[in-house]
Amino acid sequence: MTEGPLLEARDVVKRFGSVIALSGVSLEVRAGEVHCLLGDNGAGKSTLIKTLSGVHRPTEGQLLVKGEPVAFASPRDALDHGIATVFQDLALIPLMSVTRNFFLGREPVRRWGPISLFDREFAASVTRGEMTKMGIAIRDPDQAVGTLSGGERQCIAIARAIYFGAEVLILDEPTSALGVTQTAMVLKCIDEVRSRGLGVVFITHNVRHAMAVGDRFTVLNRGRTAKSCGRYEVTLESLQELMAGGALPAAA
């Protein structure tokens, strides 16, 4: 089943009391594929990714990792299954250095007699190396994350998730607050992640950004899958129209 999806959601329904956030959404992510999840505000994107990343449990429906049904108890549990999510807050601490952020909570230690030291040299060289692979030259791994641009921060969070063993990366609107140059940087970063054979779920409400890197597209509308299709089956205009909630063409 090497060609099967890394992560799959089947007819996922999520209700909060009487509020129906998701009413039957299906999605699959394969290795080396960027799956774009599009939708206007309130379409259910956030609920879906929170379900995929272990924050919420689906009310109905199933999640499968490499074909095996799973029920994530927590984001940590999802992470142990190789599903990493980079939320919009990035879980980066602006006043701390790039290196310290990169290894936060998973610091490498070096024994020195009875004392264990934070291995700064190792951490700095890994950080620099991983960032270089992402196409970002860090001037100084000791500089505070707050001094970096929004695009660079996004890429640190992505590089960190990959380094710590993510197989599927869920990116929550990574380009939403960025300018043109910064967006290009993040899209390049996503392309790099794909070329390393990971599956990516790229959440956005910008059709242009989605078209730039996406292999597959799923458009959510009011908690439903409005359309799910491959790269050559869509045009920018048709996606735009679907997102706006226009007349639904016959399902592809």
Added chain:
Amino acid sequence: MEAGQHEASEEQRSLLARLPELARRPELGALGGLIVVTLFFIATADKAMFSVAGVMNFLSPAAQLGILAVGAGLLMIAGEFDLSLGSMVAFAGLVFGATLTVWQAPLPVAILVTFTFAVVVGGLNAQIVLKTGLPSFIVTLAFLFILRGLTLVGLKWASDGSTQLRGIRESAGDSLLVRMFSGETLGIPVELFWFVAVAAVGAFILARTRFGNWIQAAGGDAHAARNSGVPVTDVKAILFMVTACCAALVAILTVLDAGSTDARRGFQKEFEAIIAAVIGGCLLTGGYGSILGAFIGSIIFGMVVIGLTYTDIDQDWYQVFLGAMLLIAVLFNNYIRKQAIGARA
């Protein structure tokens, strides 16, 4: 509009990136302050101030304050305050003195009991703050009064109605342990050795260990730290206990030195310790700071307090100096923080 802001911050960022490594260190301001204050006293004070005896004279109170400032500084970097620190010194002094004189316990037991009490009180502070989510400022302010009041009540009980407990040195006797906590070694007051040792351990933990990383993360952004797997609650609880233990150490050092303890011991030390930490580059908002800075900040503090007696300047100016230094330090730190955070400030 947004694009314009972005360009400006881009410029700021590159400016900061070009600063040499040294200039970005949080204790830089404190070092500058130390130089200015030293030059000031060289110019205005009697030569005796910078004789060996004179230097010891201002380093001794600096050391007592500095031990507290290391604890307060670490706790501040983790994003919390302990305003009960000064009252804790008095309370620990009472526990220590009463254990020695009232119960006639041997010194090692008294020391152990004192530190145990400190851990319990620190733990209590931590539990209330962390379980309720209330600001530590208000919870420890309550303990500032509770501990000070308990000290008064306890002193009256232990000394039959007085507010001073005497005869502690006699009960402690003379041993190697006594000499570790009082008097001088090689002409240097022991609290200076403790000060250097405590500061060195604190600085080492902050800069070089995993726990140090967690301290900065807990204060920088507790939510992000938790999401990265940092046990934020445990980190803060441990630091509340460490801070209380710093207060206990100062209590033991000063009580043994004076041979008695009273209700005013450690009065307002919580503010002085926080001021020393802030002068040393610790941000009031947490997440950033330096133990070396707090160390230097304490020396500046001692120098100003004692130094004025060597000059023709009226002693009463000392609080003016202190307030002014605090203000300058806060403005400087705020500027540095904005630089470090860049566009998101």
